[in-house]
Amino acid sequence: MALKHTILAFLSRQPLSGYEVAKEFTEGFGGCFWKASQQQVYAELAKLERQGCVVYEAIPQAGRLDKKIYSITPSGHQSLIDWLTQPTEPTAIREDLGVMGLAGHLVPNQVVYGEIERRQNLHRDMAQHLKTMDSHFAKHVDALELKDLYMHLIIRRAIRYQEDWVAWCDEALEAIERVVNR
Amino acid sequence: MALKHTILAFLSRQPLSGYEVAKEFTEGFGGCFWKASQQQVYAELAKLERQGCVVYEAIPQAGRLDKKIYSITPSGHQSLIDWLTQPTEPTAIREDLGVMGLAGHLVPNQVVYGEIERRQNLHRDMAQHLKTMDSHFAKHVDALELKDLYMHLIIRRAIRYQEDWVAWCDEALEAIERVVNR
DNA sequence: ACTGTCATGTAACTTGTTACATGATTAG
DNA sequence: CTAATCATGTAACAAGTTACATGACAGT
Numbered sequence: 106m107a108l109k110h111t112i113l114a115f116l117s118r119q120p121l122s123g124y125e126v127a128k129e130f131t132e133g134f135g136g137c138f139w140k141a142s143q144q145q146v147y148a149e150l151a152k153l154e155r156q157g158c159v160v161y162e163a164i165p166q167a168g169r170l171d172k173k174i175y176s177i178t179p180s181g182h183q184s185l186i187d188w189l190t191q192p193t194e195p196t197a198i199r200e201d202l203g204v205m206g207l208a209g210h211l212v213p214n215q216v217v218y219g220e221i222e223r224r225q226n227l228h229r230d231m232a233q234h235l236k237t238m239d240s241h242f243a244k245h246v247d248a249l250e251l252k253d254l255y256m257h258l259i260i261r262r263a264i265r266y267q268e269d270w271v272a273w274c275d276e277a278l279e280a281i282e283r284v285v286n287r
Numbered sequence: 288m289a290l291k292h293t294i295l296a297f298l299s300r301q302p303l304s305g306y307e308v309a310k311e312f313t314e315g316f317g318g319c320f321w322k323a324s325q326q327q328v329y330a331e332l333a334k335l336e337r338q339g340c341v342v343y344e345a346i347p348q349a350g351r352l353d354k355k356i357y358s359i360t361p362s363g364h365q366s367l368i369d370w371l372t373q374p375t376e377p378t379a380i381r382e383d384l385g386v387m388g389l390a391g392h393l394v395p396n397q398v399v400y401g402e403i404e405r406r407q408n409l410h411r412d413m414a415q416h417l418k419t420m421d422s423h424f425a426k427h428v429d430a431l432e433l434k435d436l437y438m439h440l441i442i443r444r445a446i447r448y449q450e451d452w453v454a455w456c457d458e459a460l461e462a463i464e465r466v467v468n469r
Numbered sequence: 470a471c472t473g474t475c476a477t478g479t480a481a482c483t484t485g486t487t488a489c490a491t492g493a494t495t496a497g
Numbered sequence: 498c499t500a501a502t503c504a505t506g507t508a509a510c511a512a513g514t515t516a517c518a519t520g521a522c523a524g525t
Contacts, residue, residue, distance in 0.1 A: 107383045114389035124476050138385025170477040189394045193383040201289045201375040203320025206441025207296035210434040212371045252392040254466055258459045259388025269451040277440045306504050352505040
C-alpha cells in the first residue's frame with residue numbers, strides 16, 4: 106500500500122508536520138492519486154516513526170500538544186527508493202455507479218439518467234480544478250526539469266481520468282436517450 | 288460500500304452459490320467495476336443472510352460441506368432499490384504509480400520510463416479483454432433493451448478507463464523522451 | 470458570538486488482504 | 498500423477514472510516 110510511501114515522498118521534498126501532510130492529500134498534489142484522512146496520516150506517521158523511517162522534532166505549543174515536524178531518515182529514504190523500483194499494480198476498480206449496469210433496470214430510467222448527469226457535473230468540476238492546479242506546469246512543458254515533469258504528468262493523469270468520465274457520461278446519456286425515445 | 292449491493296444485484300438476476308458469485312468478480316461483468324476475494328464474498332453472503340436480505344437452499348454434497356444456493360428476498364430487493372436511488376460518490380483515487388510524480392526523480396529515469404511502458408502493455412491487454420466481453424452487446428447497440436444497454440455502458444466505462452491509461456502512457460513516454468534527449 | 474484554521478490525537482468499527490484448512494471430481 | 502475446477506469456510510492482520518475530544522488564535 107502506498108500511503109506509507111506517499112508520505113515518505115512528501116517528506117523527501119521537505120519536513121512537514123502531520124497537519125501539513127494531511128493537507129497535501131486534501132488540497133495539494135497528493136490528492137491527485139491518493140486519499141487519506143487526517144487520522145490515518147497521524148497514525149501512519151506514528152508507525153513510520155516506530156519503524157525508524159522518519160524522525161520528528163517536537164516544537165512546544167502554548168497550551169496544547171507539541172507540534173511535530175517530521176523528516177525522512179536515510180532508512181526511510183532507502184525504503185522509498187526500494188519501493189519505487191518495484192513494479193506497480195493497477196489499482197482495483199471499485200465504482201458504485203457500476204451497480205447500475207447490473208440492476209439499473211430495477212429503477213425508473215430517469216433515476217439512472219439523472220445520476221449520470223449529476224456525476225458528469227461533478228467530474229467536470231474536478232477536471233477544471235485540476236487544470237488550474239496544473240496551469241503553472243502546463244505553460245512551459247518543454248522547459249520543465251524531470252522532477253516537475255513527473256509532477257505534471259501525474260496531474261495530467263488525474264485530469265484525463267476526470268475528462269474521460271465526462272466523455273463517457275455524454276456517450277451514456279445519448280445512448281439512453283436513443284433507447285428511451287425509440 | 289457497494290459489495291453488499293453488487294452481490295444483491297447479481298442475485299436479483301438469478302440465484303447463485305457463493306462460489307459462483309465470487310466467480311462473477313474474477314471472470315464475469317462484476318470485475319468491470321468491483322473487486323472482491325472469494326473469502327470476502329462468503330463472509331458477505333453470511334452477513335446478508337443474517338440481515339434477511341438473502342436466503343439459501345442447502346444442497347447436500349457427497350463428502351463435503353453443503354452447497355448453498357442463495358436467492359434475494361423481498362427485503363434484499365428493497366434494500367437494493369433504495370441504494371440505487373441514492374446518489375453515488377466518485378471513487379477515491381488510490382494509484383501507486385502516482386508516487387512517481389512526487390519522487391520519481393530519486394530513481395534513474397529509465398526505471399520510470401520502463402514502468403510506464405510495462406503498465407501500458409497491461410492496460411492494453413485489459414482493454415482488449417474487455418472489448419471481447421463487450422463484443423456481443425457492441426454489435427447491435429441500437430437494438431438493445433435498457434437492461435442490456437446498462438450492462439454495455441458499464442463495460443464501455445471500463446474499456447474507456449483502460450484505453451485512457453494507454454493513451455496517457457503514450458503522452459508520458461513521449462514527454463519523458465523529449466526531456467531526456469534535450 | 471461564530472466560523473475557520475491550526476494542531477494534536479483516541480476508540481470503535483467496517484472493509485479488505487493473506488494465509489491456512491479440507492476434500493471430491495474431472496481433464497490432460 | 499498432476500493440475501484445475503468445484504465448494505466450503507476460519508483466523509489473523511492491515512487499511513480505511515466515523516465519531517469523539519481538546520483547545521488556542523484570527524478574522525467577520
